[in-house]
Amino acid sequence: MNDEPESGEGGGTVDVLIPLGLDQAYSYAVPNGLVLKPGDVVHVPLGPRETVGVVWSQGSGRGGNLKRVTGRVDMPPLDPALMKLVDWVAWYTLAPKGSVLALVLRRQPDDTPERPKLGVRLVGAPPARMTPARARAIAAAEGGLLTGKSALAEAASVSMAVIDSLVDAGTFSVEALPRDAIAAMPDPDHAQPVLSEGQAAAAKELVASVQTAAFGVTLLEGVTGSGKTEVYFEAVAQAIRQGRQSLILMPEIALTAQFIDRFEARFGVRPGLWHSAVTGRKRERLQAAIASGEARVVAGARSALFLPYRDLGLIVVDEEHEAAYKQEDGVSYHARDMAVVRGRIENAPVILTSATPSLETRVNAERGRYTHLKLPERFGGRELPTLGLVDLRQDKPERGRWISGALIKAISDNLEAKEQSLLFLNRRGYAPLTLCRDCGHRFQCPNCSAWLVDHRFRRALVCHHCGHVERRPHECPACHAAESLSACGPGVERLAEEVATLFPQARGIVLSSDFPGGTERLKQELMAVASGEFDIVIGTQLVAKGHNFPGMTLVGVVDADLGLTSGDPRAAERTFQVLRQVTGRAGRGERPGRALLQTHDPGHPVLKALISGDPERFYAAETASREAAGLPPFGRLAGLIVSANTAAEAEGHARALARCADAPDGVSVLGPAEAPLAVLRGRHRVRLIVKTTREVNLQDYLRAWLKRGPKPKGSVRVAVDVDPQSFL
Numbered sequence: 048m049n050d051e052p053e054s055g056e057g058g059g060t061v062d063v064l065i066p067l068g069l070d071q072a073y074s075y076a077v078p079n080g081l082v083l084k085p086g087d088v089v090h091v092p093l094g095p096r097e098t099v100g101v102v103w104s105q106g107s108g109r110g111g112n113l114k115r116v117t118g119r120v121d122m123p124p125l126d127p128a129l130m131k132l133v134d135w136v137a138w139y140t141l142a143p144k145g146s147v148l149a150l151v152l153r154r155q156p157d158d159t160p161e162r163p164k165l166g167v168r169l170v171g172a173p174p175a176r177m178t179p180a181r182a183r184a185i186a187a188a189e190g191g192l193l194t195g196k197s198a199l200a201e202a203a204s205v206s207m208a209v210i211d212s213l214v215d216a217g218t219f220s221v222e223a224l225p226r227d228a229i230a231a232m233p234d235p236d237h238a239q240p241v242l243s244e245g246q247a248a249a250a251k252e253l254v255a256s257v258q259t260a261a262f263g264v265t266l267l268e269g270v271t272g273s274g275k276t277e278v279y280f281e282a283v284a285q286a287i288r289q290g291r292q293s294l295i296l297m298p299e300i301a302l303t304a305q306f307i308d309r310f311e312a313r314f315g316v317r318p319g320l321w322h323s324a325v326t327g328r329k330r331e332r333l334q335a336a337i338a339s340g341e342a343r344v345v346a347g348a349r350s351a352l353f354l355p356y357r358d359l360g361l362i363v364v365d366e367e368h369e370a371a372y373k374q375e376d377g378v379s380y381h382a383r384d385m386a387v388v389r390g391r392i393e394n395a396p397v398i399l400t401s402a403t404p405s406l407e408t409r410v411n412a413e414r415g416r417y418t419h420l421k422l423p424e425r426f427g428g429r430e431l432p433t434l435g436l437v438d439l440r441q442d443k444p445e446r447g448r449w450i451s452g453a454l455i456k457a458i459s460d461n462l463e464a465k466e467q468s469l470l471f472l473n474r475r476g477y478a479p480l481t482l483c484r485d486c487g488h489r490f491q492c493p494n495c496s497a498w499l500v501d502h503r504f505r506r507a508l509v510c511h512h513c514g515h516v517e518r519r520p521h522e523c524p525a526c527h528a529a530e531s532l533s534a535c536g537p538g539v540e541r542l543a544e545e546v547a548t549l550f551p552q553a554r555g556i557v558l559s560s561d562f563p564g565g566t567e568r569l570k571q572e573l574m575a576v577a578s579g580e581f582d583i584v585i586g587t588q589l590v591a592k593g594h595n596f597p598g599m600t601l602v603g604v605v606d607a608d609l610g611l612t613s614g615d616p617r618a619a620e621r622t623f624q625v626l627r628q629v630t631g632r633a634g635r636g637e638r639p640g641r642a643l644l645q646t647h648d649p650g651h652p653v654l655k656a657l658i659s660g661d662p663e664r665f666y667a668a669e670t671a672s673r674e675a676a677g678l679p680p681f682g683r684l685a686g687l688i689v690s691a692n693t694a695a696e697a698e699g700h701a702r703a704l705a706r707c708a709d710a711p712d713g714v715s716v717l718g719p720a721e722a723p724l725a726v727l728r729g730r731h732r733v734r735l736i737v738k739t740t741r742e743v744n745l746q747d748y749l750r751a752w753l754k755r756g757p758k759p760k761g762s763v764r765v766a767v768d769v770d771p772q773s774f775l
C-alpha cells in the first residue's frame with residue numbers, strides 16, 4: 048500500500064503531541080477529507096477518552112490500525128516559533144514534551160457566559176411623580192449617554208432603587224454596556240516623560256534595538272530609583288509604533304498596582320494582564336487578542352512566556368534577578384532564560400532589567416554577549432541611601448527583643464520627623480520555632496522535616512513547606528507541663544509586637560503574604576503605605592520588590608545575616624540582592640534616606656561590599672569565587688531529587704542511579720545525600736548533583752544516564768532540575 052496519500056492532503060497519518068506528561072507524539076490516522084498541518088489543534092481519542100492535542104509533524108506511521116483524529120479544534124494553530132519553543136524547553140529542562148505543551152495550551156474551558164454589565168440611558172419623558180432624588184438622577188443622565196447603573200446612582204447620590212423606579216416609569220432604558228476592551232490600543236505618544244540625559248541615552252539604544260528587529264539581549268542595570276521602567280517604556284513605545292507586540296515579564300504581577308498606573312499614565316490604557324488570578328472568559332479573550340495581534344502589550348507572570356503572540360517585537364524581563372522566575376514544580380524552567388530563548392526564536396530583542404543583576408547576566412554582559420547599559424544615578428538628583436551596620440555583639444537588644452538601641456533611636460528620630468520607616472525581616476509568622484522549656488520538645492511538621500512556625504494572627508502552628516496547620520496547645524504534648532512552651536526567634540508578627548511596645552503612638556502595619564485577604568489585600572496595603580498612611584512598616588521580602596514609597600526614609604534590616612549561612616551556592620548573591628533592594632526603598636522621595644543593617648558579623652565580605660556602596664566590588668569577588676569553584680555560569684549544574692514513600696526506597700534508587708553514572712572528563716556526580724528537606728509532604732528525599740564544565744552537553748549526559756539507570760518503581764520518582772535555584 049505505497050499509494051497512500053500524503054498526510055497533509057487528507058488521509059494518511061499525523062503525529063499528535065498531547066499536553067500530558069508524555070514525551071512522545073502519537074500517530075493517528077487522518078480521516079479522508081480532513082487536511083491537517085503541523086500546529087493544528089485537534090481532538091483525538093486517548094484510551095477511553097477524547098483529548099486535545101497538537102499536530103506536531105506529518106505522520107511517519109502507516110494508517111493501518113491507528114486510531115483516527117476526531118476533528119480539528121476551532122482555534123488558531125500554534126505557529127512554528129511556539130512549537131520550536133516547546134521542543135527547546137523540553138530538551139533543555141528534560142521535562143516531557145507534553146508537559147511543556149500543557150503550558151501553552153493551559154486554558155480551562157469555561158462555558159459560563161460572561162454576564163453583561165447593565166447600563167441605563169435617558170430615553171423617555173420624566174415620570175408623573177417627581178421627587179428630588181429622581182430629578183437628580185435625570186439631571187445626571189442628561190445627554191443620553193449609556194451609563195453604568197451604579198455609577199449613575201453614585202453620581203446623582205441616589206439609591207439604586209431610584210434608578211430602578213425610573214426604569215419602571217419608562218424614563219430610563221436598560222441596555223448592556225459594551226464589554227471593556229480586553230486590550231485597548233496603547234498610544235505611544237500619550238504622555239512622553241522628560242528623560243534625564245542618562246535615561247535618554249539608554250532609551251535611545253533600546254529603541255534602536257527594537258528598530259533593528261533582530262535578536263539581541265540588553266542588560267539595563269540601573270540603581271534603585273533610577274527610572275528603569277520609564278526607560279524601557281520607550282522601547283515598548285517603539286514596538287507599538289511599529290505595530291508589533293511587546294511582552295513585559297514581571298515577578299509579582301498581581302501586586303504591581305503601581306506599575307499598571309504608570310503604564311496607563313504613559314500609554315493611556317492598561318496593558319493586557321496575564322497571571323493566575325485572571326481566569327475564565329477573560330483569560331480566553333486575552334489569549335485570543337494576543338493570537339490576533341490586537342493585544343499590543345502584555346504584562347505577565349512567567350507563564351506569559353508561552354502565549355501565542357502573533358508578532359512579538361520585544362521582550363522585557365523586569366527584575367531579572369528574581370528567584371520567582373524559576374518554576375520549581377512540573378516543568379522546572381527559568382523564565383528569564385527561556386525569555387532569551389524565545390527572543391532568539393522570534394528574532395526579537397530582549398531587555399533584562401535590574402538594580403542587582405544575577406551573576407549569570409552580569410557575566411554575559413561583561414563578556415560582551417549582552418549589551419550593557421547602566422543608569423548609575425537615581426532620577427531627579429536623589430541620592431542612594433547611606434548605609435550603616437549595627438554590630439549586635441555590642442549593641443545587644445535585651446532578651447526576647449530584636450531591635451538594637453541604634454535602630455530604636457533612628458526610628459524615633461524618623462517618627463519625630465514624620466517620615467516612614469521600614470523594618471525588614473525575611474521571616475513570616477511570629478516565631479520560627481516553638482519548644483518546651485521543661486523537656487526540650489520541639490514542634491515539628493508530621494509531613495516534613497521542618498519546624499512548625501508559630502502564627503499568632505492565625506492562632507496556629509504552620510508548616511511553610513506543606514501547609515500543615517495545627518493548634519498551638521496549652522501544654523507540652525510530650526511532658527504535659529503546663530505553660531511551658533516558648534517561642535524561639537523572631538518573625539514579623541513578633542517584631543510588630545516589639546514595635547507596638549516601643550512606639551505605642553506610631554501607626555504600624557505588617558505586610559506578609561500569608562494573611563487572609565490574599566493578593567488583593569496586600570495590593571491595597573502597599574498602596575496605603577505608598578500614600579503615607581503608616582509610620583512603621585514591618586515586612587518580609589515582598590516589600591523589597593520594586594515598590595516606590597516616597598515617604599520612606601529609613602530601612603532597618605533586623606537580621607542581615609539571615610541568608611548568609613545557608614549552604615546554597617547563591618547565598619551570597621541572594622543576600623546581596625535582597626539587602627540592596629530593600630535598602631533601596633529608602634529616600635526615593637523628596638528627602639534623603641538611610642539604612643541600618645543589624646549583624647553579628649560586620650566583617651562579612653557581602654556586608655562590607657554593600658556598605659562600600661560599590662557593587663562592582665561584590666560582583667568581582669563573587670565572580671572570582673564562582674569561577675574558582677566551577678559553579679554557574681562557569682560550569683553547569685543539575686539537581687536530581689529521588690523521592691519515595693520510605694527513606695529506604697529513595698536511598699536504594701538513588702544509590703542504584705549513582706552506580707550507573709559514569710564520570711567522563713568534566714563531569715562529577717555528587718551524592719546521593721539526604722536532601723536538606725529530608726522529608727517533604729510525607730515523601731523522603733535524596734539528592735544527587737551533577738556538576739560539569741561548560742563544554743559538556745549536560746542535557747545529553749543526563750538523558751544517557753537516566754536511560755542507562757534503573758527505572759523508578761513503586762512510589763519512587765526522580766525529578767530533574769537543570770540550573771537549580773533551590774537546594775533544599
Ligand SMILES: Nc1ncnc2c1ncn2[C@@H]1O[C@H](COP(=O)(O)OP(=O)(O)OP(=O)(O)O)[C@@H](O)[C@H]1O
Pocket residue numbers: 240241242243246269270271272273274275276277401402426592593594595631
Ligand atoms: N524621566 C522621569 N520623569 C519623571 N519621573 C521619573 C522619571 N524617571 C523616573 N521617574 C520616577 O522615579 C521613580 C523611580 O523610578 P522607577 O521605579 O522606574 O525606578 P527603578 O529603576 O525601577 O527602581 P527599582 O529598581 O527600585 O524598582 C518613579 O516614581 C518614577 O516615576
Ligand SMILES: [Zn+2]
Pocket residue numbers: 492493494495497510511512513514515728
Ligand atoms: Zn510540612
